[in-house]
Amino acid sequence: MRNPAPVATGLYEKRRGVFPARIDGTFRRLKWAIMAITLAIYYGAPWLRWDRGPYAPDQAILVDLAHRRFYMFAIEIWPQEFYFVAGLLIMAGIGLFLVTSAVGRAWCGYACPQTVWTDLFQHVDRFIDGDRNAQLRLHQAPWTASKVARRLLKWSIYLVIAFWTGGAWIMYFADAPTLVREFWSGQAAPVAYGSVAVLTFTTFWLGGFMREQVCIYMCPWPRIQTAMLDEKSLIVTYKDWRGETRGSLKQAAKDPGTYGDCIDCNQCVAVCPTGIDIREGPQIGCITCALCIDACDRVMAQIGRPRGLIDYATLEDAAKEKAGCPPTPHRKLIWHPRTLVYLGIWSAIGAGLLFALGTRTHIDLAVQKDRNPPFMVLSDGSVRNAWTLKLKNMERRPRPMQVALQGLPGAVMWSDAMGRDEAGRTLAMTVPADTVLPLRVYVAAPAGTAEQAFHFVLAATDAEGGGDRTETRFDAPRDDDDTPGDHERADHERGDHEREEHAR
Ligand code: SF4
Numbered sequence: 001m002r003n004p005a006p007v008a009t010g011l012y013e014k015r016r017g018v019f020p021a022r023i024d025g026t027f028r029r030l031k032w033a034i035m036a037i038t039l040a041i042y043y044g045a046p047w048l049r050w051d052r053g054p055y056a057p058d059q060a061i062l063v064d065l066a067h068r069r070f071y072m073f074a075i076e077i078w079p080q081e082f083y084f085v086a087g088l089l090i091m092a093g094i095g096l097f098l099v100t101s102a103v104g105r106a107w108c109g110y111a112c113p114q115t116v117w118t119d120l121f122q123h124v125d126r127f128i129d130g131d132r133n134a135q136l137r138l139h140q141a142p143w144t145a146s147k148v149a150r151r152l153l154k155w156s157i158y159l160v161i162a163f164w165t166g167g168a169w170i171m172y173f174a175d176a177p178t179l180v181r182e183f184w185s186g187q188a189a190p191v192a193y194g195s196v197a198v199l200t201f202t203t204f205w206l207g208g209f210m211r212e213q214v215c216i217y218m219c220p221w222p223r224i225q226t227a228m229l230d231e232k233s234l235i236v237t238y239k240d241w242r243g244e245t246r247g248s249l250k251q252a253a254k255d256p257g258t259y260g261d262c263i264d265c266n267q268c269v270a271v272c273p274t275g276i277d278i279r280e281g282p283q284i285g286c287i288t289c290a291l292c293i294d295a296c297d298r299v300m301a302q303i304g305r306p307r308g309l310i311d312y313a314t315l316e317d318a319a320k321e322k323a324g325c326p327p328t329p330h331r332k333l334i335w336h337p338r339t340l341v342y343l344g345i346w347s348a349i350g351a352g353l354l355f356a357l358g359t360r361t362h363i364d365l366a367v368q369k370d371r372n373p374p375f376m377v378l379s380d381g382s383v384r385n386a387w388t389l390k391l392k393n394m395e396r397r398p399r400p401m402q403v404a405l406q407g408l409p410g411a412v413m414w415s416d417a418m419g420r421d422e423a424g425r426t427l428a429m430t431v432p433a434d435t436v437l438p439l440r441v442y443v444a445a446p447a448g449t450a451e452q453a454f455h456f457v458l459a460a461t462d463a464e465g466g467g468d469r470t471e472t473r474f475d476a477p478r479d480d481d482d483t484p485g486d487h488e489r490a491d492h493e494r495g496d497h498e499r500e501e502h503a504r
Pocket residue numbers: 243261262263264265266267268269279295296299309310
């Protein structure tokens with residue numbers, strides 16, 4: 001028998017248009033609320049002001065790339081404190097795990113930017129073209145002048161939203177009112193125009209046209225989430241034991257006892273923003289927005305049957321319910337051991353960051369030792385090492401500070417601004433406001449001093465006080481290096497350096 005000819009199938013399936021119907025209900029209202037809050041935060045946050053005094057920006061949330069600062073209300077993060085940002089990113093990641101563990105893919109269904117902007121664009125569709133059936137008719141209609149006009153109007157609105165979205169993004173990186181003036185007068189940096197152009201295009205394209213394809217094919221998060229879901233995770237579930245066999249009200253009336261509660265009205269499919277049929281079981285295309293629950297609850301109310309044919313449920317609870325047990329209240333399903341573990345980790349990181357923020361001082365000392373040469377033997381036999389100290393003053397006023405040696409008996413230090421004859425155990429200086437002040441420091445220890453660790457101690461000498469302390473290492477010649485040949489060569493090489501020092 002001959003093998004049948006292979007059937008050619010493409011790897012790419014053409015997108016079927018999704019025209020979700022308008023629906024009202026508990027979850028739709030929740031989506032409205034979350035959409036309003038998230039969009040208000042995104043568009044409005046750069047315009048919030050926060051008084052930080054005369055020498056700092058007054059924008060509440062600002063990523064100040066030019067001055068390498070991140071401001072969030074009373075918090076100011078310097079580049080050296082990037083661990084705070086890293087901590088926040090880790091919290092955001094664990095927060096997503098926590099939300100997924102507690103309430104399934106709620107992030108996808110309610111708060112993900114792709115979901116929020118797609119929802120916004122779908123409302124524009126309904127506003128311009130009408131509800132689902134009108135949109136379907138227009139989609140299938142030939143390209144008449146009226147259809148072209150409607151499309152141009154709709155895409156123009158998309159473009160305005162997309163441009164506003166891209167424009168809002170750059171406001172987080174510069175003073176918003178100033179940037180708006182510069183942008184429209186053509187004086188903003190080219191990167192500002194480029195960023196707005198890129199974000200306008202991506203918002204227009206991803207929200208206006210790609211929509212559910214981003215969730216189903218492009219975004220990695222649904223894959224990660226589906227790997228995280230287990231029998232205790234809340235998902236949107238069609239209760240087939242209650243709904244099947246499907247049949248219309250007429251069929252059910254003719255043949256009582258044969259049909260379940262699902263009257264096969266397809267309302268759950270019609271409202272779905274990703275165009276799937278939840279009655280086929282859990283699937284990656286379901287973002288758990290719960291609009292199908294609203295649709296089905298409304299149908300059940302109309303035909304006088306109990307709500308919840310489609311509902312949030314865990315697989316474990318669904319199995320129990322199928323066996324005849326009453327459904328477990330949702331609030332009880334949220335709390336299970338995995339959720340508590342995530343909550344514990346998330347809270348611990350948050351508490352750690354808050355503690356670090358609350359206890360950090362506004363001055364800081366970093367030391368960098370000269371590596372080449374590690375030491376020099378001076379003409380009087382004493383040994384000298386050199387460092388670059390960085391004194392950080394995070395306050396908006398100059399602060400008097402003192403650097404002291406702790407340990408290293410008999411050693412003295414001096415800086416580029418003074419001679420060795422003025423050397424002592426401490427150095428005093430004023431660090432300008434909001435500055436990292438570099439300071440070259442030379443430390444000389446008596447002849448015979450061995451290699452050892454010691455500390456530089458920084459202290460603010462004003463009423464506010466505070467300080468920092470950093471350990472470093474003093475290098476000196478070792479006894480086993482002390483051969484005459486080495487010594488001579490070292491003396492010869494070091495002579496030039498010494499002469500420079502004495503000249504200084
Ligand atoms: S909305 Fe409810 S009754 Fe209608 S098809 Fe969907 S599951 Fe069945």
